[in-house]
Every structure is written in structure tokens, then in C-alpha cells.
Amino acid sequence: MALASAVAIPNIGSGNQIAALNAAAREIASALRFARGYALTHRQESRFLFDLDANSYQVTGRDKTYYISKELAVTLDVAESQLVSERRGGVRFFPDGSATGGRITLEIAQAKRQLDINWLTGQVDLDEL
Secondary structure, X not given: OHHHHHHHHHHHXXXXXXXXXXXXXXXXXXXXXXXXXXXXXXXXOEXXXXXXXXXXXXXOOOOOOEEOOOOOEEEEEEOHHHEEEOOEEEEEEOOOOOEOOEEEEEEEOOEEEEEEEOOOXXXXXXXXX
């Protein structure tokens, strides 16, 4: 019995981490898609802005700041023009559906999720690495 719990308990913790990673990746993908939709429907630029220090993000059209788990390591690869500071940056979406493009990578333990934002179409793709 002790051996079974010694094997099961670490796997439960790992499962929780993967669940948190997947949930955060889906939430961010949804926020990026919302920002693109906002730009299209309101015919004005919108922005998704991520703060690496707080593991938080904001989206045009929503007054709320959204937080993800501090356990997740986040890497932003966005256009230099979209960097607010060394630790804050994002993606801008335009009324025609295009975007400044970029990549957001979320990582915990050995698991990674990557969000790619196509600059031409503004399409957001979520990939498991």
C-alpha cells in the first residue's frame, strides 16, 4: 500500500501542474482570439498585453487583469515595437484581422504549450510541445 501511494502521489502533483498549464494556455488563447474579434467587430486596433513579473495579462475591451499560476514560466517572443518594457509586451490586432504576430510559450516541469499568433491573419494556434 505504501509503495502504491509513493508512486501515485507524485503523479497526482504532476497531473495538477499539467492541468494548470493546459488551462492557462486555453485561457490565453481565448483572450488573444477575443482581442482579434474585438478589433474586427469594433473596427479599431486592440491589444493583448502580458506582464511577465506578475504572470498577468490584459486585453482591450475588458477592464480586468487576468492572472495565471506563478509556477508557469512564460516566454514572450513578440515584435520589438510591442514591448512596453523588458518584462511587458504583447500583440496588437488590427481591424482587418491581421496582427503584429508573435509567440507565447508556457512551461512547467518538462511540459510546454506554445501559442503562435500569425501576423498576416491574426489566427491563434495552440500547440503542445
